Amino acid sequence: xSAVAVLWSRMRKEKAAYLFILPSVLLFxxxxxxxxxxxxxxxxxxxxxxxxxxxxxxxYIEILQDPRFHTALINTMLFVVFxxxxxxxxxxxxxxxxxxxxxxxxxxxxxxxxxPVVVSGVMISMIWLWIFNPVYxxxxxxxxxxxxxxxxxxxxxxxxxxxxxVVFTFNFGVPLIIYMAAINNIPEELYEAARIDGAGKxxxxxxxxxxxxxxxxxxxxxxxxxxxxxxWVVIQLLTNGGPAHSTETIVFQIYMDAFWYNQYGxxxxxxxxxxxxxxxxxxxxxxxxxxxxxY
Amino acid sequence: xxxxxxxxxxVLMAVALIGSAYAxxxxxxxxxxxxxxxxYWFFPIVKTVPGMESTVKDFGDxxxxxxxxYMKTNPNVEVVSELQAYxxxxxxxxxxxxxxxxxxxxxxxxxxxxxxxxQGAAQPLDNIISEKLKADIMDSFKxxxxxxxxxxxxxxxxxxxxxxxxxxxxxxWGYKGxxxxxxxxxxxxxxxEEFLANVKKVAPTGSYPFxxxxxxxxxxxxxxxxxxxxxxxxxxxDGTTVSDLPGMVEGYTWIKSMMDKGYFAPGIGTMxxxxxxxxxxxxxxxxxxxxxxxANTMKKAIDDGLLKIDYDVTIVPFPxxxxxxxxxxxxxxxxxxxxxxxxxxxxxxxxxxxxMQPKYWxxxxxxxxQFPALKSVAALDLYKNDAFNSVQSQMVASFxxxxxxLTDPNYxxxxxxxxxxxxxxxxxxxxxxxxVAGYLAEVKKIRGK
Numbered sequence: 154x155s156a157v158a159v160l161w162s163r164m165r166k167e168k169a170a171y172l173f174i175l176p177s178v179l180l181f182x183x184x185x186x187x188x189x190x191x192x193x194x195x196x197x198x199x200x201x202x203x204x205x206x207x208x209x210x211x212x213y214i215e216i217l218q219d220p221r222f223h224t225a226l227i228n229t230m231l232f233v234v235f236x237x238x239x240x241x242x243x244x245x246x247x248x249x250x251x252x253x254x255x256x257x258x259x260x261x262x263x264x265x266x267x268x269p270v271v272v273s274g275v276m277i278s279m280i281w282l283w284i285f286n287p288v289y290x291x292x293x294x295x296x297x298x299x300x301x302x303x304x305x306x307x308x309x310x311x312x313x314x315x316x317x318x319v320v321f322t323f324n325f326g327v328p329l330i331i332y333m334a335a336i337n338n339i340p341e342e343l344y345e346a347a348r349i350d351g352a353g354k355x356x357x358x359x360x361x362x363x364x365x366x367x368x369x370x371x372x373x374x375x376x377x378x379x380x381x382x383x384x385w386v387v388i389q390l391l392t393n394g395g396p397a398h399s400t401e402t403i404v405f406q407i408y409m410d411a412f413w414y415n416q417y418g419x420x421x422x423x424x425x426x427x428x429x430x431x432x433x434x435x436x437x438x439x440x441x442x443x444x445x446x447x448y
Numbered sequence: 449x450x451x452x453x454x455x456x457x458x459v460l461m462a463v464a465l466i467g468s469a470y471a472x473x474x475x476x477x478x479x480x481x482x483x484x485x486x487x488y489w490f491f492p493i494v495k496t497v498p499g500m501e502s503t504v505k506d507f508g509d510x511x512x513x514x515x516x517x518y519m520k521t522n523p524n525v526e527v528v529s530e531l532q533a534y535x536x537x538x539x540x541x542x543x544x545x546x547x548x549x550x551x552x553x554x555x556x557x558x559x560x561x562x563x564x565x566x567q568g569a570a571q572p573l574d575n576i577i578s579e580k581l582k583a584d585i586m587d588s589f590k591x592x593x594x595x596x597x598x599x600x601x602x603x604x605x606x607x608x609x610x611x612x613x614x615x616x617x618x619x620x621w622g623y624k625g626x627x628x629x630x631x632x633x634x635x636x637x638x639x640x641e642e643f644l645a646n647v648k649k650v651a652p653t654g655s656y657p658f659x660x661x662x663x664x665x666x667x668x669x670x671x672x673x674x675x676x677x678x679x680x681x682x683x684x685x686d687g688t689t690v691s692d693l694p695g696m697v698e699g700y701t702w703i704k705s706m707m708d709k710g711y712f713a714p715g716i717g718t719m720x721x722x723x724x725x726x727x728x729x730x731x732x733x734x735x736x737x738x739x740x741x742x743a744n745t746m747k748k749a750i751d752d753g754l755l756k757i758d759y760d761v762t763i764v765p766f767p768x769x770x771x772x773x774x775x776x777x778x779x780x781x782x783x784x785x786x787x788x789x790x791x792x793x794x795x796x797x798x799x800x801x802x803x804m805q806p807k808y809w810x811x812x813x814x815x816x817x818q819f820p821a822l823k824s825v826a827a828l829d830l831y832k833n834d835a836f837n838s839v840q841s842q843m844v845a846s847f848x849x850x851x852x853x854l855t856d857p858n859y860x861x862x863x864x865x866x867x868x869x870x871x872x873x874x875x876x877x878x879x880x881x882x883x884v885a886g887y888l889a890e891v892k893k894i895r896g897k
Contacts, residue, residue, distance in 0.1 A: 202546050203569050286723065288723070289726075289732060303714045307715075309875050395664075395717065395867070395871040396718065397883075399877070413861075415542060415567060
């Protein structure tokens, strides 16, 4: 029996279940799958606001030869390489420190670290904008006490690394919550047994807690990678891609190409390149994590 | 039984979802079939209109009032006027055009309307608007609105950028000297430097004589003024050819030297227009590249108790090497018609013409604090009783309008390339010469496509 026939037979058998998921499936088809396919097609076209013509691979060739795209690609990869492990490991270590606390303190820290996730990205970026402002910013006021002249924090080659600090504050809350929940779910008997066998704190962490958190860690690596790849608000509001395009990322360039330059074909092609990179990295992570990851 | 109810519920949910979406669209269509419906999108410019305080209380009220007045005499037309936010509004227009559902009329800045027209989203107006209205448009504005030999929009008014000087703040700092050659009078770059040095001497720590923003392309008209002052003429009359680049190198070099000396606030390469306005409103800078609007925000800051100084703002032109005065930066805002249907085009043109009658347009122009594009409104001498705008009117009359390529189809890309060149200079990543060479290469690439 073919796969379609099997599916059809299952659908007839479980009509109610399939009808219940139908609205979600329709919305998915309309707002996710259709735009994805449309974007794939647009990537082969030179399209502006009102017209489109077929250009084959020209958009892809142009993008891959464009030095600005190279900068954006490097910046995006730097974000992923530095930020994802930092966020995941830092949240793991902080969760380890918070897990033994009383539930009241845990609630307090959970709320404190999760707050930036709940508050609008625009709001937080505006606060950072004020902190980094070269004339009336908090950071320059502080360094001014030590006789340092005003610094344009968002205006030199190292600006990208300051942006990473800001993105870190956005992304830290979710992994922390997930790790705390996962750590609290590890049966106490395992720790007791390890302690009876003479295992120290460090050994318990690396031999029991860390391996048991592997599914959470894999999940966090994948979701953080996708989230960091899509960093946009912070760059848009804090540097607008500057100075001199030096902090642009791929998603920022997609936004500029689409909504500033009205080059929808080029923007779509860049979106497809990003999709391929993310899928490739996710598969690589899955490969590295092995088959013993389950949900 | 349970199974039957489940199936029924699921079917109802799916039908309700699809049905509600369809019903919304159909209701809209049925209503539209009775009249000619036109949608008018505009941005926040007019907040209050003298004498109309009870009707016009916030942005968008004035345009709604005009639409209501128009519909009284044109019951066969329904005008839906919709205020768009500056933040995200342009994206919304682009999405609406790309989605095939744009408004029939947009009132916006020439730098954007010409781009929409060049892409084929707006209609040439030569045969849509009346001969009477065409004849009423000042020639200088008409030429700015010609794209490819056709009139792409109806200019409404324009801002003119000068240097607003807060004399009240200077006095509170203890500055007792003259303000250059006086309000509205041209002066040289050397005089300007001397003035900045003297103001810097009395400015409190953390305050500066002036600030300029290059963190984005917004506010580029201020850089142009300095470039022109240094002798740069970046575009030929047709607005399509990059010409005098040494002047641009000199302009960047000079601005950077002003920042390095502490005359201009630091961080030019990262600051945006809002940062500069915030500094102006909080008394951190004594001058701003602006117009009556900047003077008004200062007045409001004082009225709100944010600044405790006397309100005393005037305006001077930007400096030039020879001190004889250069170009005026004019930023026009106007109407474009995007409707494809002939009946909607006619209704749109009629509504635009209705709004531009002197009795309404004079109020709109003066409420916006800008300069009219129509001869009939200019003849009313709107600013004869306003000291600030009287000075600025003289400046507009004295200096020719400079060309900063607003109707170039690649205007958006070029100005972003220019901002990037400035950022490279001000952040020390490139020398002015290298940055300008990079800018030129980028412009050639943009135009070559």
